[in-house]
Amino acid sequence: MSKRVALEASFATAEAARMADVDVVAAYPITPQTHVPERLAEMVANGELKAAYIPVESEHSAMSACLGAAAVGARTFTATAGQGLELMHEVVYVASSMRYPVVMAICNRALSAPLSVWCDHSDAMAVRDTGWIQVFCQNNQEAFDMTLWAFRVGEDPKVLFPVMIHFDGFTLSHVTEPMILPEQSEVDTFLPKFQYPFALNPDKPMTHGAFGLPEIYSETKIAQEVAFRKSKDVAIQGFKEFGDIFGRYYHLVESYRTEDAKTLLLTMGSFTETAKIVIDRKRDNGEMVGLVSLRLWRPFPFEEFRQAVKNAETLIVFDRCISSGGPGGPVSSEVRAALYDEKEKPRVVSFIGGLGGRDMSLSDFEYVIERGNEIAEKGSEELFETVGVRGKVTGIRG
Amino acid sequence: MEEKFIKFGKNLVPIEELLAPGHSFCIGCGEALALRLACKALGKNVIIANATGCMEICTSPFPYTSWRVPWMHTLFENTAAEISGAEAGLKILMEKGKMPEKDIKCVAIAGDGGTSDIGLQALSGAFERNHDFLYLCFDNEAYMNTGIQRSSATPYGASTTTAPAGKFSIGQTTQKKDMVAIAVAHNIPYVATACPSYPFDLINKVKKGAEIKGPAYVHILSVCPTGWRIATDIIIEIGQLAVETGIFPLYEVEQGKYKLNVDRPKLKPVEEYLKPQGRYRHLPKEEIEKIQERVNQEYTRLKAKVTASAA
Numbered sequence: 110m111s112k113r114v115a116l117e118a119s120f121a122t123a124e125a126a127r128m129a130d131v132d133v134v135a136a137y138p139i140t141p142q143t144h145v146p147e148r149l150a151e152m153v154a155n156g157e158l159k160a161a162y163i164p165v166e167s168e169h170s171a172m173s174a175c176l177g178a179a180a181v182g183a184r185t186f187t188a189t190a191g192q193g194l195e196l197m198h199e200v201v202y203v204a205s206s207m208r209y210p211v212v213m214a215i216c217n218r219a220l221s222a223p224l225s226v227w228c229d230h231s232d233a234m235a236v237r238d239t240g241w242i243q244v245f246c247q248n249n250q251e252a253f254d255m256t257l258w259a260f261r262v263g264e265d266p267k268v269l270f271p272v273m274i275h276f277d278g279f280t281l282s283h284v285t286e287p288m289i290l291p292e293q294s295e296v297d298t299f300l301p302k303f304q305y306p307f308a309l310n311p312d313k314p315m316t317h318g319a320f321g322l323p324e325i326y327s328e329t330k331i332a333q334e335v336a337f338r339k340s341k342d343v344a345i346q347g348f349k350e351f352g353d354i355f356g357r358y359y360h361l362v363e364s365y366r367t368e369d370a371k372t373l374l375l376t377m378g379s380f381t382e383t384a385k386i387v388i389d390r391k392r393d394n395g396e397m398v399g400l401v402s403l404r405l406w407r408p409f410p411f412e413e414f415r416q417a418v419k420n421a422e423t424l425i426v427f428d429r430c431i432s433s434g435g436p437g438g439p440v441s442s443e444v445r446a447a448l449y450d451e452k453e454k455p456r457v458v459s460f461i462g463g464l465g466g467r468d469m470s471l472s473d474f475e476y477v478i479e480r481g482n483e484i485a486e487k488g489s490e491e492l493f494e495t496v497g498v499r500g501k502v503t504g505i506r507g
Numbered sequence: 508m509e510e511k512f513i514k515f516g517k518n519l520v521p522i523e524e525l526l527a528p529g530h531s532f533c534i535g536c537g538e539a540l541a542l543r544l545a546c547k548a549l550g551k552n553v554i555i556a557n558a559t560g561c562m563e564i565c566t567s568p569f570p571y572t573s574w575r576v577p578w579m580h581t582l583f584e585n586t587a588a589e590i591s592g593a594e595a596g597l598k599i600l601m602e603k604g605k606m607p608e609k610d611i612k613c614v615a616i617a618g619d620g621g622t623s624d625i626g627l628q629a630l631s632g633a634f635e636r637n638h639d640f641l642y643l644c645f646d647n648e649a650y651m652n653t654g655i656q657r658s659s660a661t662p663y664g665a666s667t668t669t670a671p672a673g674k675f676s677i678g679q680t681t682q683k684k685d686m687v688a689i690a691v692a693h694n695i696p697y698v699a700t701a702c703p704s705y706p707f708d709l710i711n712k713v714k715k716g717a718e719i720k721g722p723a724y725v726h727i728l729s730v731c732p733t734g735w736r737i738a739t740d741i742i743i744e745i746g747q748l749a750v751e752t753g754i755f756p757l758y759e760v761e762q763g764k765y766k767l768n769v770d771r772p773k774l775k776p777v778e779e780y781l782k783p784q785g786r787y788r789h790l791p792k793e794e795i796e797k798i799q800e801r802v803n804q805e806y807t808r809l810k811a812k813v814t815a816s817a818a
Contacts, residue, residue: 132599135592159603161595166632170588173629176581177556177592183600185592203581302605309577309593311552311611317579319569329569 111291111355118252118281119144121288122188122214122274125256127158128296132183132303135163135174137193140226141278142216145188168193172200172211179209180317182308184260187211190278191218191225194232198239204271205240206333207318208307210263211271213241214256216282217378217429219465227466228278230378230429233406234439236273240337242344243407246276247363247381250288254357257300262347264303268340275406277379279466291355299354338408361410362417363402366392370399372482373421373455377403377440380427380469387474398478403440411447418448424455425481427474427496429463436507437461437493458484462496473497518707521547530573532565535739537730537746538645539565541703542616545643545727548713551576552610554597556590558617558626559583561652562645584625587633587642590615594638612641612717619646619660623684634693634722641716641723644686647731655734659684662754663801664794665786667734672789682801690724691760697723699759704730704746708757708768715759728755736785748780753806764816765809777802 116124123145126134134153136146152158161178165171171187178185189197194215204211218232219225233243242263246252252274259272276282309315321329344361352358363381366388367373376384381402391398401417401424403410418424428438436442437459448454458481463469473496480494491505512519525546532539538561554577557563563580566573581589594613600606615633617626622644630642649667650656657670657679666678690698697719701709709727716723728749730742737745749755753774758767777799781787790798 132603132605133592133596135595159599161599163591163595163636165588165591166628166635169585170591170629170632173581173585173588174592174595176585177579177589177594178596179592180579180589181554181593181596181600182606183592183596185596199582200585207581309554309579310606311554311577311609314551314575314577316567316572316574318581319567319572320564320580321569325569 111289111295113287114290115285115287116249117144117283117285118246118249118276119216119283120148121249121253122256122276123148123152124290125253126186126212127152128291128293129184129257129260129300131158131160131186133161133163133175133178133185134187135165135171135178135185136187137165137168137171137189139168139190139193141218141282142188142190142193142214144282145214145216168197169200172197172204175211176200176204176207176209179211179305180309182303182305184264184303185209185211186213188214188216190216191220191232194236195220198236201236201239201241208269209271210269212256212259212263213271213273214252215273215275216278217275218278225465226278228280228429229464229466230275231431233275234430234432237407237439240270240333241407242270242272242340244272244274244404245377245406246274246281247379247402249281249284249286250357252276252281253288253290254351254355254359257296258347258351260303261300261350262340262343265343266306268343270337270340275378280379295354299350341405341408341410344405359404360413361405362413363404364417365400365402367399367401367417369397370421371397372423372425372478373418374398374400374474374478374481375402375424375426375440375444376400377406378429380429380463383469383471384474387471387478391478409443409447414444414447415451418455419451419453421455423458423482423485425458425460425477427477428459428461431461431464441493456485459493460496461493462498467497469497515707520710521550523547525549525551525575526566527573527575529571530565531568532561533733533739535732535742537703537742538562538647541645541701541709541727541729544703544706544709545713546576548710549576549612549614549717553577553612553614554593555579555614555616556586556593558586558621560618560621562616562618564652583621585629586615586617586621586626587630590640591633591636591638594640613639614717615640615642617644618651619644619648620650620658623659623686631693634690634695637721639720639722641713641725643713644724644726645729646726647729647734648683649734651731651734660686664790664798666789667786677790677794678786687726687760690726691763693722694763695722695724696720697759697761699724700726700728700755700757702728702746702750702755702757704743705750705757705769712759734786737783741783745780745783748775751775752777752780753802754780756806756809758809758813765812766816767810767813774802774806
């Protein structure tokens with residue numbers, strides 16, 4: 110029997126790693142990720158989890174140790190946030206290029222300076238193009254579910270890519286919510302044992318990480334890219350299998366009350382649940398608004414996204430990250446690019462807010478929808494507008 | 508399969524080459540020779556993590572490989588961390604019955620830059636966590652792969668491309684970082700120096716380092732004719748002179764106890780070692796004297812440690 114428990118997202122992801130019977134955890138503490146490695150270390154210490162816990166001396170070494178562990182065929186897990194993800198940046202690319210299906214939880218955190226331990230998506234966006242499958246979670250249940258799903262998809266022999274699970278620092282990582290934990294037998298049905306086909310072993314010597322001369326580098330990268338994009342099919346299949354076993358069906362792009370909606374709001378992460386309340390209120394007032402949320406961020410679900418927004422007139426994208434000197438928030442840029450060649454497409458309006466843990470309340474979301482509709486109608490000289498920033502913000506031009 | 512050996516005096520050396528020929532090391536490369544010997548010492552039951560550098564580049568241009576043993580390369584500064592993961596991974600997989608029990612030695616390899624500069628933090632972490640691994644530092648005393656830039660292992664007075672000798676500089680103005688002392692300071696069970704000019708000593712030390720449980724560190728002086736600007740046919744003699752002058756003494760520190768493996772009653776003058784090398788050609792007499800003085804001091808200090816260990 111599955112059971113109803115109260116857990117924060119950090120403990121939920123650790124619990125999923127335990128139920129996945131991970132072999133190696135290598136992690137370095139950083140706020141707001143600390144509860145993840147703490148809980149895993151505790152599990153190892155008291156025998157709840159049989160795994161090697163490597164208390165490395167930096168995030169760079171955390172991911173490097175994960176590479177070594179994955180190379181010998183161990184199921185490998187780590188977690189980090191903000192500056193930690195930036196410090197391991199170089200190694201993050203290697204994990205995907207070497208096709209090591211490491212799973213990593215990110216408790217999203219703003220980047221310095223000024224120092225901020227609080228949430229935004231700057232860390233996630235900085236690793237956007239690293240070749241990791243990436244999902245965003247709306248709540249703690251999803252932090253658990255996506256972690257299990259990450260092992261299932263990343264380790265699939267057709268995939269063999271690492272997977273990042275993003276959940277908002279503090280807002281989810283440190284907030285206790287009710288959620289459902291499955292039976293171990295259900296997890297075992299969903300998640301096959303990890304059989305890495307290229308494990309380093311003296312019985313069959315192999316060279317991992319030969320260097321690429323210009324004659325081969327392009328072919329190598331393109332082959333990776335083709336394989337990476339194909340992983341979307343397994344991602345979908347993984348959600349289907351997950352739903353069939355656990356009863357919760359997820360989609361690459363989640364739509365909420367989008368039927369007949371003229372205006373759609375697009376959010377990622379924990380913003381989504383707050384936005385739903387505002388959508389409900391507006392729907393009660395008879396306003397034709399809906400919400401879409403990108404769950405799968407990489408590989409970008411182009412087809413599913415276009416399908417989700419095709420009937421709307423206005424699409425308001427609410428980013429939690431600045432793309433410095435760029436065309437808007439990173440998500441709005443991608444969304445615009447995804448729609449550019451479409452004959453019929455909504456007008457995209459870009460907002461940025463919730464940086465460095467700034468709380469976004471219901472009224473902020475109401476403002477975004479109302480102001481977004483106004484901009485769609487009358488236009489704006491600014492490339493994007495900000496939400497909840499004190500003082501008048503102007504001069505954001507191309 | 509039975510292992511076959513060649514007999515050199517009382518020394519047996521395995522015939523099998525685990526480092527395949529066809530690599531692209533420079534002619535006369537001391538590192539390639541040292542690696543070939545190390546591979547013979549290690550045998551087949553190893554997993555090697557190799558840092559970026561000459562060795563990695565010369566042995567692994569896709570689709571070729573010189574490695575007849577399991578080998579991985581990912582980055583420059585992370586070999587010690589990478590091997591930590593491999594070692595912990597193998598151990599837990601065997602403990603959980605997910606792979607058959609087997610004695611597989613985890614070995615990390617890096618150059619002097621990858622060890623004493625950019626990889627020092629990861630190495631210190633791996634020592635401190637007491638992983639069961641052997642770390643081999645192939646020290647050719649500069650960043651040779653990128654074109655002879657100075658590292659913290661470059662000796663005083665050597666001219667390199669980023670610390671060149673000139674009108675206002677003698678080249679390297681700092682003393683060579685003592686990596687062996689740093690390794691010893693981590694209280695690991697085995698630390699040693701080696702040089703391929705003394706092949707049986709090198710083989711023995713690599714073997715010992717691999718057999719000992721816990722972290723082991725072997726620092727191998729790898730004469731680099733390209734970077735040191737010497738003829739390619741005198742690298743063995745240069746390695747011998749490094750030892751005979753006391754510039755690079757061969758010793759080991761086992762469980763904290765020092766032992767000199769090649770003990771000369773009287774050291775040769777350092778000038779004999781410095782003179783044939785283009786990188787030292789600019790040094791005036793007084794600088795050579797300074798180097799001699801420093802070597803005398805260091806050697807006396809080392810001998811004192813050896814004597815104290817024997818007491």
